[in-house]
Amino acid sequence: xxxxxxxxxxxxxxxxxxxxxxxxxxxxxxxxxxxxxxxxxxxxxxxxxxxxxxxxxxxxxxxxxxxxxxxxxxxxxxxxxxxxxxxxxxxxxxxxxxxxxxxxxxxxxxxxxxxxxxxxxxxxxxxxxxxxxxxxxxxxxxxxxxxxxxxxxxxxxxxxxxxxxxxxxxxxxxxxxxxxxxxxxxxxxxxxxxxxxxxxxxxxxxxxxxxxxxxxxxxxxxxxxxxxxxxxxxxxxxxxxxxxxxxxxxxxxxxxxxxxxx
Amino acid sequence: xxxxxxxxxxxxxxxxxxxxxxxxxxxxxxxxxxxxxxxxxxxxxxxxxxxxxxxxxxxxxxxxxxxxxxxxxxxxxxxxxxxxxxxxxxxxxxxxxxxxxxxxxxxxxxxxxxxxxxxxxxxxxxxxxxxxxxxxxxxxxxxxxxxxxxxxxxxxxxxxxxxxxxxxxxxxxxxxxxxxxxxxxxxxxxxxxxxxxxxxxxx
Numbered sequence: 001x002x003x004x005x006x007x008x009x010x011x012x013x014x015x016x017x018x019x020x021x022x023x024x025x026x027x028x029x030x031x032x033x034x035x036x037x038x039x040x041x042x043x044x045x046x047x048x049x050x051x052x053x054x055x056x057x058x059x060x061x062x063x064x065x066x067x068x069x070x071x072x073x074x075x076x077x078x079x080x081x082x083x084x085x086x087x088x089x090x091x092x093x094x095x096x097x098x099x100x101x102x103x104x105x106x107x108x109x110x111x112x113x114x115x116x117x118x119x120x121x122x123x124x125x126x127x128x129x130x131x132x133x134x135x136x137x138x139x140x141x142x143x144x145x146x147x148x149x150x151x152x153x154x155x156x157x158x159x160x161x162x163x164x165x166x167x168x169x170x171x172x173x174x175x176x177x178x179x180x181x182x183x184x185x186x187x188x189x190x191x192x193x194x195x196x197x198x199x200x201x202x203x204x205x206x207x208x209x210x211x212x213x214x215x216x217x218x219x220x221x222x223x224x225x226x227x228x229x230x231x232x233x234x235x236x237x238x239x240x241x242x243x244x245x246x247x248x249x250x251x252x253x254x255x256x257x258x259x260x261x262x
Numbered sequence: 263x264x265x266x267x268x269x270x271x272x273x274x275x276x277x278x279x280x281x282x283x284x285x286x287x288x289x290x291x292x293x294x295x296x297x298x299x300x301x302x303x304x305x306x307x308x309x310x311x312x313x314x315x316x317x318x319x320x321x322x323x324x325x326x327x328x329x330x331x332x333x334x335x336x337x338x339x340x341x342x343x344x345x346x347x348x349x350x351x352x353x354x355x356x357x358x359x360x361x362x363x364x365x366x367x368x369x370x371x372x373x374x375x376x377x378x379x380x381x382x383x384x385x386x387x388x389x390x391x392x393x394x395x396x397x398x399x400x401x402x403x404x405x406x407x408x409x410x411x412x413x414x415x416x417x418x419x420x421x422x423x424x425x426x427x428x429x430x431x432x433x434x435x436x437x438x439x440x441x442x443x444x445x446x447x448x449x450x451x452x453x454x455x456x457x458x459x460x461x462x463x464x465x
Contacts, residue, residue: 012353040359044267044275076355081264083432087415087425094421112421122268127355134352142352154290154298155341161302162309162345169303169310187317194439197316198446201327205334205447206455208307212300219299227295 012139012166022067028240029137029145035247036133040126042251049114051258052121058250059128066132077128091116139163144232157228169208176200263326263411264350264357264365271418278364278414282344285370289340297338304335305342309349316439323436329403330444332373333381333396339373340366364414372406384448385459392459393449400444401437408433 024032043055063073092100095112102108134142140163147156180196187193270278293301308331315322332339344366350356357365380399384392412426451458 012349037359040267044360073355079355080266081356083425083429084264084266084269086429087269087422090425090428091421094424115421119266119268123266123358126267126359127351127357130352130359131355135355139349139353152287152290154293154295155286155345157295157298158293158302158305158341159345159348161299162305162342162349165303165306166309166349169306170313173310173314189317189319191442193317194442195446197314198443199450201311201314201325201330201443202447202450202454204307204311205304205330206451206458208303209300209455209458212303215299215303216296 012163022065024062024066024132024136026239027243028234028236029141030148030234031236031240031244032133032137033142033145033149035244036130038251039129039133039247042254043122043125043129046122046254046258047118048258048261049118049121050261051254052118052125054257055254056121056125056128058254059125059132062129062132066136068132068136073128073131077124077131080123088116088120091119141232144230145234147230148234156230160228165208165211169204172207173200173204176203263369263407264347265361265368265411265414267358267360269418269422270361270364270414274414274418275360275364278361278367280363281371282363282366285340285367285374286344289337289342289370289374292337293341301335301338301342304331305345308343309346312346312350316443318435318439323439325440325443326369326404326407327400327440327444327447328369328373328407329376329400329440330396330447332370332375332377332403333384333399333444333448335373336377336381337374339377340370343370343373368407368410368414372403372410375406376400376403384452389449389452389456392452393445396448397441397445401441404433404437404440408437 039055039058043052046052046055063070092108092110092112093103093106095109095115097109097111099107100110100113137145140160143156143160143163146159147153177200180200185196187197308327311325311327314325316325328339328343331343335342344362347357347362347366347369351359351362376399380395380402383395384399386392408430412430415422415426
């Protein structure tokens with residue numbers, strides 16, 4: 001996953017950091033989460049390539065509205081696990097149907113090719129909508145919004161702690177890697193590398209557990225009584241309602257197009 | 263190991279979501295507020311560990327370490343790994359939205375199983391013995407995850423079967439690497455903080 005992250009890029013933005021998210025940024029976080037989920041469900045249900053292209057276009061429109069940097073976002077959207085890409089490339093050869101060409105005795109079929117394109121369009125449309133609608137939120141706001149959407153409190157607290165400590169632990173990891181580097185460590189395919197990485201992970205975990213003990217002590221010292229209060233409150237505005245109407249209309253349009261073009 | 267939206271059939275997606283909700287609910291029950299800091303910080307460390315790229319021949323693999331997460335967190339690994347996956351999906355565009363449940367089950371269920379089978383063994387005997395069981399647990403978790411990914415694809419359509427099989431065998435070296443790394447991580451933890459595996463996570 002590291003290839004998704006530049007050298008000096010942070011993992012998650014810090015609380016209070018300025019986020020540029022254009023028109024999307026002003027919409028109620030709860031509405032954005034629900035919009036992304038309903039978009040995902042509708043798009044996964046679509047099957048005609050034309051409708052899926054319209055859906056991807058809709059996601060692109062959201063991307064423009066959100067004013068996220070275009071290039072890195074599209075790169076992240078298109079990035080998939082190598083095994084998924086491999087699976088898509090294999091599809092034309094594994095789905096029986098009208099042949100396109102034959103390669104080393106295996107026949108590629110149109111049906112398989114279209115199935116591969118369909119999956120790629122669906123995956124990219126949904127993930128792009130999710131990144132523009134929800135990914136533009138401050139991570140902490142996401143936690144609060146999920147709490148307001150009735151996600152169990154314990155899970156929200158777990159999410160908040162994870163968000164809070166990812167960047168801290170990543171800095172610790174980079175420090176450990178720097179320490180290894182100045183001692184002449186160069187990763188390669190050998191036992192020494194694997195042992196060193198194993199110790200690195202072990203050290204990170206031991207430090208993490210000791211850190212969590214200190215956190216708990218600090219929390220108790222400040223009168224932690226077993227409940228963390230989530231203070232952020234949200235209110236629906238007229239603009240939010242307009243967004244809901246527009247977005248709902250767009251989803252309905254997708255469903256109608258699907259029925260018309262099937 | 264992130265399956266994307268659109269690849270799986272509806273029954274598989276729905277079954278995955280239901281199973282994930284059940285697992286998360288079960289994991290949350292074991293998570294008292296006193297244990298949340300430990301679980302949260304460990305969840306963050308596994309998120310960071312997934313950023314580490316380990317060289318293998320001319321290529322490299324990124325770590326999953328779900329076996330290690332299970333061995334340390336027990337049932338709480340379920341919600342902890344879900345949180346990691348959720349953040350990866352929303353902020354990095356990995357995996358997909360509707361398949362979040364399937365992906366969670368595929369990664370977290372083997373973690374919890376590894377803990378149930380090997381959890382007691384890693385605290386026993388000499389640190390090296392514990393490390394070996396840890397390595398076995400790590401390999402088991404990755405093998406089970408790959409197997410479950412293959413099964414969820416194969417259940418969605420026969421056309422995925424060849425790819426699923428190939429993916430499983432292509433992951434054998436990854437299993438070996440995860441096993442070695444998990445083993446050494448447990449070895450170090452046993453030596454540096456032996457009490458960790460005696461009484462489990464700080465309550």
